Amino acid sequence: MTINTTELNNKATTTTTTDVLIIGAGIAGLAAGNALQQAGLSVQLVDKGRGVGGRLSTRRFANGAWFDHGAQYFTANTPAFETVLRDWEAEGVVHSWFEQLTWFEGDTVTQEPPQNPPRKRYIPTGNGMNSLPKHLAKNLTIQTSTRIVRLNSINNQWEAMDEQGNFFNAKALIITSPVPQTLELLHNSHISLTHQQTSQLNSVMYEPCLALMVALNPETIAQDLLPSLAVGYKARDPEHALGWVGANHTKAAEASSFSTLAFTLHASPNFSRSYWDENLETILPLLLDALPTPLKTVMTHQSIETTQLHRWKYALSSQSLEAMPTVCLQSLPPCFLAGDAFGDYAKIETAYLSGIASSQALLQQFTSNT
Ligand SMILES: Cc1cc2nc3c(=O)[nH]c(=O)nc-3n(C[C@H](O)[C@H](O)[C@H](O)COP(=O)(O)OP(=O)(O)OC[C@H]3O[C@@H](n4cnc5c(N)ncnc54)[C@H](O)[C@@H]3O)c2cc1C
Structure with missing residues (x-):
């Protein structure tokens, strides 16, 4: 659901609210998006690129x-x-x-x-x-040319802001950008990780x-x-x-x-x-x-x-988190990291399976919280 809400610097901005927000419409994000939508959740994907697919370009x-x-x-x-x-x-x-x-x-x-x-x-x-991501994107709600620059956890929900000042609110978040970009986004959002997760993610x-x-x-x-x-x-x-x-x-x-x-x-x-x-x-x-x-x-x-x-x-x-198809951030509303660095082969296959793993882990957390 998208509502025109605020005026930021005299520019109308919007707030979109869904169950899940997925950052990145590469193969990992698309796999997760389809799995979650099929499970009955409302899903919004955003990507900073002009189209979907990320490195399948x-x-x-x-x-x-x-x-x-x-x-x-x-x-x-x-x-x-x-x-x-x-x-x-x-x-x-x-x-x-x-x-x-x-x-x-x-x-x-x-x-x-x-x-x-x-x-x-x-x-x-x-x-x-790129035909494959386009095929996987067919039934999903995706906003391209949208770079998320800030994340906030408020009242056990996520609020993500893009470069234009638009907001995406969601109960859960999946981040599929390459790990250094994910770490930068978390750092800019003042979201701290556990010591173990910091060293794991820094090793990628x-x-x-x-x-x-x-x-x-x-x-x-x-x-x-x-x-x-x-x-x-x-x-x-x-x-x-x-x-x-x-x-x-x-x-x-x-x-x-x-x-x-x-x-x-x-x-x-x-x-x-x-x-x-x-x-x-x-x-x-x-x-x-x-x-x-x-x-x-x-x-x-x-x-x-x-x-x-x-x-x-x-x-x-070249250095991935083998045997860790997804990573869940602790002490926050549900937030999972996914992508080709989460698994054994660092390829399209890994990214796809990591996207699926993140969606399964998220569904499990939703089920156990209700
Ligand atoms: C040159 C090259 C050759 C390759 N050859 C092969 C091959 O032959 N076979 C193979 O299996 N794999 C190959 N790969 C690897 C494969 O492309 C990747 O493993 C896979 O596409 C990764 O998918 P992903 O969804 O994890 O990440 P990505 O495809 O990188 O998707 C992440 C998405 O997140 C978006 N994003 C990042 N930050 C933000 C933000 N702040 N806000 C919004 N959106 C954001 C990006 O725009 C991107 O679209 C190759 C890759 C490259 C670059």
């Missing part, structure tokens, strides 16, 4: 090409997420992109040995990774990632080269400048929807740290030089049509 270029510049694909390492994926596959929401990784090291390119059962790498059916670490999107003009490329290229290349050496190169045009249901070839290049964490503040002109030649051999002949200054760079400050969690 797809960028469109003016020429029609699209690029997954965050997460590239997803896998299942647990029976719980295997079940989720099987259901999504049966509904046609996701499908397998490839099964064996192509590794590169120096000039050598090798194929990951086949596994039994095959290790499927899934992508959403639709135009890019993320690696940065420079993501370079490169559109190539196919007319400048020898067509007989293209079928020999893999859909993606993963570096064997973590110290290599490039960590991953993915061919977005191979993800499209209809390859003809791309008039260009669209590659995403992910720099390794070390390279990303070292070149974080450098501009595209400095970074581009270094990453082109680090390409696996088969791509070096294809991606050249002659074939490149357009490039864009995105900086992910918190890309993948």
Whole structure:
């Protein structure tokens, strides 16, 4: 329920009241939101981004090409997420992109040995990774371009304020931002944690990632080269400048929807740290030089049509809270932390399962309080 309430600096502000407020409409927030709504609670999600999905992000270029510049694909390492994926596959929401990784090291390119059962790498059916969060957001109430800057606990309820001075009141809160951002929000709100929780949350670490999107003009490329290229290349050496190169045009249901070839290049964490503040002109030649051999002949200054760079400050969690799918803040109205840092694999799977775990823990607390 949203009511126009106060006048702040002569600007009308609103107060929205629901059972649960979820900060962040990435995969963790969306999973939690759907589970809580299905359990009969009223749920409001807010996200500071222009759209939903967080790190499942797809960028469109003016020429029609699209690029997954965050997460590239997803896998299942647990029976719980295997079940989720099987259901999504049966509904046609996701499908397998490839099964064996192509590794590169120096000039050598090798194929990951086949596994039994095959290790499927899934992508959403639709135009890019962002199609999955869009699908999960369909029945939820979400306000985007809304950054929560302050939290208050009043009369055993939460009051969250956004940058514009609008309020979101709720009986319970789930926070799914990357942990350093969550800690900053709690600190700015003068919310103190137990000593143990402070040290647990401070131990979480993320690696940065420079993501370079490169559109190539196919007319400048020898067509007989293209079928020999893999859909993606993963570096064997973590110290290599490039960590991953993915061919977005191979993800499209209809390859003809791309008039260009669209590659995403992910720099390794070390390279990303070292070149974080450098501009595209400095970074581009270094990453082109680090390409696996088969791509070096294809991606050249002659074939490149357009490039864009995105900086992910918190890309993948390198130090996560294993075996802690959610964390409940003590001595406050119900507040759970969730996201990809809460679990074993620091991936989409972890974020999804953490969102579900936070919703289950919250429902349990609601039930035991009534
Ligand atoms: C470059 C890159 C490559 C990756 N590759 C893969 C891969 O191939 N496979 C895989 O499984 N995973 C991959 N990942 C990791 C995967 O994307 C994440 O694990 C997952 O998307 C995390 O989801 P989340 O919901 O926990 O967090 P997020 O997606 O980060 O969502 C958190 C949301 O909170 C919002 N937010 C933050 N603060 C506030 C605030 N104060 N107010 C309102 N909103 C706020 C943010 O805008 C964001 O949308 C990759 C990530 C990156 C960046």
